[in-house]
Amino acid sequence: MRIGQRIRNWGAGIIDSGDVTVNNDVKRLVEEKEILKAVELYCNCVYDRASNAYNAGHIPVVIGGDHSIATGTIAAASNYLLQERQSNNLGVIWVDAHADLNDRIRGNIHGKVAASVLGISAHNELNNLGDIQCKIRPENIIFIGLSDLMPNENMVLKAHDIEVNGIDRIQCEGINNILTKVMTRLETTTDAIYLSLDIDACDGGVYRGCATPEIGGLSGREAIEVAYWIGQSEKFIGADIVEFSPKDDIFQNTNQLVVKLIDAVLGYRI
Ligand SMILES: [Mn+2]
Numbered sequence: 001m002r003i004g005q006r007i008r009n010w011g012a013g014i015i016d017s018g019d020v021t022v023n024n025d026v027k028r029l030v031e032e033k034e035i036l037k038a039v040e041l042y043c044n045c046v047y048d049r050a051s052n053a054y055n056a057g058h059i060p061v062v063i064g065g066d067h068s069i070a071t072g073t074i075a076a077a078s079n080y081l082l083q084e085r086q087s088n089n090l091g092v093i094w095v096d097a098h099a100d101l102n103d104r105i106r107g108n109i110h111g112k113v114a115a116s117v118l119g120i121s122a123h124n125e126l127n128n129l130g131d132i133q134c135k136i137r138p139e140n141i142i143f144i145g146l147s148d149l150m151p152n153e154n155m156v157l158k159a160h161d162i163e164v165n166g167i168d169r170i171q172c173e174g175i176n177n178i179l180t181k182v183m184t185r186l187e188t189t190t191d192a193i194y195l196s197l198d199i200d201a202c203d204g205g206v207y208r209g210c211a212t213p214e215i216g217g218l219s220g221r222e223a224i225e226v227a228y229w230i231g232q233s234e235k236f237i238g239a240d241i242v243e244f245s246p247k248d249d250i251f252q253n254t255n256q257l258v259v260k261l262i263d264a265v266l267g268y269r270i
Contacts, residue, residue, distance in 0.1 A: 014266065015058065020049050020069075039068050039109050040125045046072030047130050050238070054080040061265055063258070064242035067100060067110045068126075070196045074117050075130020077194045077238050082134050090134070091190030091235070092117065092141045093182060095226055096198040097214040099146055099164075101153040110211075110243075114141070115156070138162050140190050142182050144226060145170065145201035147214050167217060175222045179229045192237035195230045195265065197223070199243050199258060209254025210243045220257050227264035239265045 022042060029038035046062065050073045053060040062073050078090045094100070100114040105122045115121035119135035127135070138160035147167040149157075157164055163185075165178045186193050202223050204213025218226070230236060244258050263269065 017049065017053065020045050036109065036123060036125055039066075040129065043069060043072035043126070043129055047076045050076035051080065053238075054084075059236070060238045061262060062238070062240045062242075063262070064240060064244070067096075067113045067196070067198050067240070067242045068116075069242060070113050070240050071116045071126050071129045073238065073240050074136065074194055074196065075134060077192065078134035078136065079130050081192050081237070085191060087191040088134055089189075089191045090136060090140060090237070091186040091193045092136050093144060093186070093193060093195050093226075093230055094141055094198075095144045095195065095201045095218075095223070097145060097147045097167075097200045097204070097217050098198070098212070099143060099149055099153040099157065100198075101156045102150065103156055104152060114143075117141070118160075120156070140186070142186065144178065144182065145218050147201075147217055170218070170222070175218075175225055179226065183229060183233060187233060187235055190235065193230060193233055193235045194237050195227065195239040197227060197239065197241050197261065197265075199223075199241065199254065199261070202254075202257065206251070207254040207257055208251055209249030209258075210245050211248065212243075213248075220260070223257070224260055224264045224269050227261045228267070228269040231265035231267055241265070 026038050026042050046069045050060045074092060081087045081090050094114055100111055102111040103115045103120050103122055112121045116126035117136050118138060119127045121127055142163045144165045145167055146164055170178055200210045200212050200214055201218050203217040205215045241258060241261050249255055
């Protein structure tokens with residue numbers, strides 16, 4: 001991801017702590033088709049790495065890979081907030097074409113990540129990752145960029161009165177107005193703000209480098225503004241930029257967008 005070039009360009013205190021590698025236990029679980037256990041174990045490794053960053057006084061920006069890593073990163077942010085500031089009031093901005101709120105047993109784990117973060121997925125292994133006391137409250141998560149919703153996800157959103165800024169509303173109101181509203185609310189009501197950005201929120205007709213591209217999503221510019229605005233908040237506590245899939249990046253432009261999103265969340269968007 002040319003982090004070295006970023007550090008030279010901007011002179012910022014950016015440290016590339018390297019990949020969270022898939023260890024032999026995770027590989028064995030995958031071979032045994034124990035996918036849920038493999039994800040749980042790997043996300044615990046991600047949790048440890050993100051926790052180490054917090055303990056060293058850094059803000060983690062985690063690049064993926066499957067969105068399920070957010071169960072580890074957000075648990076680490078939430079636990080850090082509880083330990084260091086005695087607060088269980090973490091805000092999360094979930095930027096995604098999908099709500100990832102499948103609360104049933106069936107389906108891919110990456111479709112259940114937000115449900116796990118809220119502690120309402122059908123898999124206790126993922127709900128309980130990190131510290132169970134630190135689950136995100138429904139009023140503290142806000143979705144941006146949704147364009148494809150399953151009926152049961154819509155029921156979860158309604159049942160918990162969760163704020164959604166779908167791609168339709170962004171088209172009507174403009175991304176700057178949406179961001180002003182979202183940031184004003186979370187900066188008032190939460191103690192820290194975490195960004196979890198799935199690049200499938202961006203227009204899948206342009207950016208193909210992810211598992212589930214959706215036509216008509218955010219423009220590259222809109223996504224950069226989202227990352228920049230949230231990264232500039234005094235309450236910003238970390239970010240995931242996930243679901244980049246190099247083998248699907250047939251136009252070789254999603255990789256460039258991911259680099260710009262990393263730049264933007266770190267404070268550079270020119
Ligand atoms: Mn996602």
